[in-house]
Amino acid sequence: MQSFGSGRRGTRGLVVLAAAAIVVLTLAACGGSSSGSGTNGTTSSAPAQQGGTAYLAEGTQAAPNYIFPFTPLQYFSTTNFQQFMNLMYRPLYWFGQGATPNLNPSLSLASTPQYTNGGKTATLTMKPYKWSNGETVTAQDVIFWMNMLKVEKLNWAGYAAGTIPDDLADVTASGNKLTFHLNTSANSNWYTYNELSQITPMPMAWDVTKAGQKPQLCGTASFSEVTVSSKTTSKGTTVTPVSAAAKSCAAVYKFLASEANKLSSYDSNPLWQVVDGPFKLTHFDTTGNVTMVPNKTYSGPVKPKLAKFVELPFTADSAEFNALAAGKVDVGTLPASDITANATTTGTCGLKPGANNPRLSANYNVYAGSTWQINYFPFNVNSTGNGGNSGKLLKQLYFRQAFQTLVDQPTLIQKVFKGYGVGTYGPVPVCPTNNFAAQELKLGNPYAYNPSKAKSILTAHGWSVKPGGTSVCSDANKCGVPAGTKLNFALQYVGGSPTEDQLMQAQKSSWAQAGIHVNLTTGTFDTVLSAAVPCSGGSSCQWEYENWGGGWIFAPDYYPSGEDLFQTGASSNSGSYSDPTMDRLIKGTTVGNSDLGAYSVYGAKQLPVVWQPIQIGATEINKKLQGVLPLNALTNINPENWYFTK
C-alpha cells in the first residue's frame, strides 16, 4: 500500500488549517477590550480622597435576590439584608457597634427605647431622617411596617408564634414619638434586640397596589384599625384580614411582593428608588452584579465618600481568590484553602491573622473578626437508638460532660481552621467581646479538653473504659443504662466540605480515647436538617447526633436569650432538651429582668448540645481603602465609611 508519508505537500495544509484555528483565537484575544481596574487609589499615606469605586466580593454563590425588607424566611440572609437592603433601607435599630454586637444609637433611626410600666411600655422618638423622595421618615412609617406585620406575619422571616406582633396590645404614634404597648412585661434588652430589631420603616410611596397610586389605607391607618382573624388547625395557621385597613395591607403586600419577584427590574422600578439609607441602586442583574451610588439626601451621621459601591458575584472560592490576586476587588474573603500562615490567639477572643498569602500581600492586608454566633450540634434525648439506650444516656449530664471534655477546641482551631476560629463554650457567645456572656466564661472553657478527666468521669459512673475500643457499662446503677450497654453512637454531618470532614474525624479520634465509638456518616444539608427534628420515641426517633455545621447565627434575634433553642418545646430545640431550671432562666431573660449571665453559665455547664469551634473568615482589604475596620460582628457593612487614600 502506498504510504502517505510521501504526501508532505498535502500535510502542510493540515498544519496550516489547525494553526489557523489557533491564530483566530489569538487574534480575537488581541482585539478585545481590557478589563477595568478593581482599585482606584494612590499611596495610603495621603489624605482621604473623595470618589472612587470600591468593589466588594459577595459570598460564593450568594448573590442578593430580594429587595423588599418585609422578607420571607427563604430570602432572609446576610447577602440580602446586611450587604444589600440595609444599605438602602435602614432598619429602625442598627446593631453592631465597632466589633461588638451592641445596639448602635448613632446609626439607628430612633432613640434608644425607654421601658416603663413594668416593662409593658416602650417609647422611642424618631430622628429627623428623610426619604430620597423628600418625605420624612416618620413614626407612621414604622406603623406601616407594624400594620403589614399584623396581616402578613406568616410571610415575615422573623415571626414566631407569641412574638411580635402577637405580644402587642397596640402601637401608637404622636408626632415623632412611638409607643409600643405590650400585652405582658418584657425584658427590655430582649425586646429591643429581638423584637424591635425586626422593624424597618417603609415609605408611604410603597403603600400602593399599583404604580403611581396615592397611599392606601395600610400605611396611613393606625395599628388598632388593622384587625385580623387568626385560626390554627392541624394544617397550620391562617391569618385573615377583617377590617378595610387589614385588607389594604394584604393587597399592598401582594403587590410589593410581586414587584420584589421581578429581579431584573430592581434597578429601574421607582418603588425601590425611594431610600433612606446611604446608597441607592443603579444597576442590578440576576447574576448578582450590584452597583450603588450615594444617596445624596441621606440623613445619617456619615455621608458616603465613594462615587460608587459595587458588589461582584463569584462561583467559587477559587474564582474569588483569582479576583483578589488580580486586584479586582477591594474587600473580599481569603478562602480557607489559600491561608498560608496560621492565625494566633491571644486570650479568649484576640485573634491575630498570620502573614498574608504571598500573592495578595503586596496589595492587601488580612483581618479576622468574630461573628455573633455559636456553633454546636444537637443530640436527641429521646433517641431509641442503641437498643433504646441512647436517649437515656444522652440525658445523663455526666456523659455529656465526658463527651464535651474530649472536644479539643483550641487544637481543632489551630489544625483545621489554621487558627482562624474561636471556641463556643455556651449558649451566649464569648466572642466578640461583649457584656452579655458571664465573666466566668470569658476566662475559659468550663469543659476544656482533658481526656484523663473524661475517662475518670466515665469510670466513676460505672463504665469499663476501653480507649480505642468501645466502653461498656459494668454497673447499671451508676451508668443509668443497663449493664452491657456500649458507648456506640451515630453522628450524621453535612458532607462535601473537607474542613468539616477533618473536624469530625479529629473528634471521632478524640472520643475514641475514652472508648466512645462514634460512627460518622454524611448527608446533604437538608437531609441533616430534616433528620434533626424533635421526636418522642418509636422507630422513627433513632437519630442520636446531627451536625449541619453552622450552629446558630444571632440575627435578627441579636439577644442570645435561648427561647428558640433551649427552652422546652422551642421551635429549634431539635433534640428535645428539657430542663426546668433552664426554662426559668430563659424566662428571666425574656420577660423578667435578668441579664444573660446566669443563663449563659448554666447553659455552658449543662451542655444542652455539643459545643463546637467557630470558623472565622479572613477578610482581605485593599491597603488603599480605609474605613472598613473594625469588621462588624453582625456582618453589617458600612460602605459610607469607606474611602480611598492616595
Added chain:
Amino acid sequence: MTGYLIRRVLQSIVVVFGVVLLTFLLSHLYTKDAAARACLGPKANAQQIQQFNHQYHYDKPIVEQFWIYTKGILHGNLGNSCKLHQSVSSLIRSKLPKTLVLVGISTIFALLVAIPLGILQVVRRNTATDYFLTGASFVGYAMPAFLLGELLILWFALDLGWFPFEAPQAATVWGILADPRALVLPVISLAVLTIAGFSRYMRSSMMEALTEDYIRTARAKGASPKRVLYRHALRNALIPIITLLGLTLPAIVGGAIITETVFNYPGMGLLTTNAATQNDVPLLVGTTFVAAIATVLGNLIADVLYVIADPRVRYS
C-alpha cells in the same frame, strides 16, 4: 424519511416525558420536609415548613404534584427556584445562551483543531509526530479540567497578564462576544479534552477509511494523494464524527461545571449541579427537562446528518 422523522419525534416526546417523570420521582424520594429545610434553613419552625409545603404543593400526593407540574410545563411554566428566587424558565433563558456560547465555541474550536490533527497523525502515522501527538492527546484527556483551568489562569492571566482571569461577565450573548479576550482561556480549557478525544477518533476513522476498496480504486485511477485524502477518505471518515457531534449536544447544553466554576462563568452546569445539591426540585427537574430535549434532539440531528453524509443510508 418523513415518516421516519415523525416517528422519531413522537418517540422523543415519550423519552423526554419518561426522563422528567423519573427525575421528578427520584427528587421526591427524600425525607419529609427536605425541600423546605433546604430552602428555609435551620431557623425554620414547623409553621413555616408547613406553609412552604403548602405553597409549593409538597403536602399533596406525589401523583397530584406531578400532574400540577406537567400542567405547568404545558403552559410554559417550569416552576420557581426557591433558592434563587427566579422562575426556572427565566433562569434557563439567562444561563443557556451563555453556556451555548462558551461550550459551542470551544466545540467548534476543538473540531477545527482535532480534525486536522487526526489527519496529520494518519499521514505521519508511526512517526515521531504521530507518537508525540498521541502522547499529547493522552495528557490532554487525562488532565483534570480544574487543574488545567487554574494553571492557565495562573500563568496567562495573573503572571503574564495576557488574558483576563475570568470569563466574560456580561449578561447577554452580545456582551460576551464583545469580550473575546476573556473567552480565550475558558475556551482552551474546555477544548483540550475535546481535541484529545476527537483527534483520536479522527485518526482511527481515517485509518479505517484508507483501507477501503474505493480508496484503492481511486489510486488506481490516478488520483493524487491529496485528492484521495480529502475528496474520498475524509468525507467518509467524518461520518462517525458527525454522530459524535450529535451526542455532544447534551453536553453542550448541560454546560461545563468545572470550567464555569473556575472561570466565574455561571452557566447551565453550575445551575444544574447546585439544583441537585441544594434540593431545588423545580430547578433540577427543569434543567433535566432541557437536557433530555437536547439529548433526543442531538440524536435526531446526528441521524439526519448521517443520511446527508452517506447517501447509502436510508431510514424506512
